[in-house]
Amino acid sequence: MVAELSPKLIAEVHRAAKLLAVRPQICILTGAGISAESGIPTFRDKQTGLWEHYRAEDLASPTAFARDPHLVWSWYQWRRQLVHDKKPNPAHYALAQWQQDAKNHKQHFTLVTQNVDDLHEQAGSEAIHLHGHLWRNRCHDCGTLYQNESAALDSSKKAISFDDRVITCQQCDGYIRPDIVWFGEALPIGAWQTAEEAAANCDVFISIGTSSLVYPAAGLAQLAQQNGATVIEINPNPTPNTIVDITLAANAGVTMPLLMQKVTALA
Structure with a gap:
């Protein structure tokens, strides 16, 4: 080399x-x-497949999540599948x-x-x-970590579901999101x-x-x-x-x- x-x-x-x-x-x-x-594709790489008509910048934001939680969650589940075996x-x-x-x-x-x-x-x-952790999730409203996913990661990422159905917080019933810093966030x-x-x-x-x-x-x-x-x-x-x-x-x-x-x- x-x-x-x-x-x-x-x-x-x-x-x-x-x-x-x-x-x-x-x-x-x-x-x-x-x-x-x-x-691992960079964040700026062109999206592929079902996501080729979206820009990453238009999906990774609190505004996008508030507008369509399922769309943003599905995109991150897709990204996790891309990274899973790397x-x-x-x-x-x-x-x-x-x-x-x-x-x-x-x-x-x-x-x-x-x-x-x-x-x-x-x-x-x-x-x-x-910028946060792709394999962790938290509540968008109260910030509580979603423990079910975190516990699964500790044992094996293979245990994590890539289901694109949105899930809700056990504490406040808010939507669960990736524990990642989005555009517009500190x-x-x-x-x-x-x-x-x-x-x-x-x-x-x-x-x-x-x-x-x-x-x-x-x-x-x-x-x-x-x-x-x-x-x-x-x-x-x-x-x-x-x-x-x-x-x-x-x-x-x-x-x-x-x-x-x-x-x-x-x-």
């Missing part, structure tokens, strides 16, 4: 590894690109191993994700989810505060599979840079951005294992 990388890129990976091997505070933000390498790729496993190793090397490692899938967790990571306060604190106090900030121009990614990267951190971007489509110090223009699934190999050798 290393053969896929140019000598210039391998040199940049080594440069990044030398920094990471000696810096104690690391903050990593992952976006849709890392999950796309596992076959597995972590080498980038997810490299991050999980790094997070585990960091505990033994007095390195503080915070992993923040914009993704709503559970591929980081499947690989063994602990991640801060800024990010979860606790998750965002943790992400901001990690970005503000890190020595190195790494953006993986997400543009450093799109918020909240841009806000976290800028916060890190303003506080003296080195900013590294891993993305096959680099951001034309002056705050990025090191650009690794390749897929994370190829770059991350090599980066971790070099960090381990230097540690």
Whole structure:
């Protein structure tokens, strides 16, 4: 796989590894690109099948859910079926191993994700989810988690029903919705505060599979840079951005294992 990388890129990976091997505070933000390498369609991809005439932006909002709960619920059940059998790729496993190793090397490692899938967790990571969790549901009115689905996920995602019939809250009889941040909604306060604190106090900030121009990614990267951190971007489509110090223009699934190999050798 290393053969896929140019000598210039391998040199940049080594440069990044030398920094990471000696810096104690690391903050990593992952976006849709890392999950796309596992076959999960990005949110911006064109809809297919029964949904080809809809835009994702027109379905993922409180207004859309209030107008037609069944339509929105059905769409998310369809999305869950698309994601159901997807597995972590080498980038997810490299991050999980790094997070585990960091505990033994007095390195503080915070992993923040914009993704709503559970591929980081499947690989063994602990991640801060800024946009919620695809496999969790809650009441749209009172916010109570829908425990039946959550309990099923704990044992096996295969136990989750993809039935598109809307369900109601056992507490207030409101409609159950995915526990996901929709357009027009605020990010979860606790998750965002943790992400901001990690970005503000890190020595190195790494953006993986997400543009450093799109918020909240841009806000976290800028916060890190303003506080003296080195900013590294891993993305096959680099951001034309002056705050990025090191650009690794390749897929994370190829770059991350090599980066971790070099960090381990230097540690």
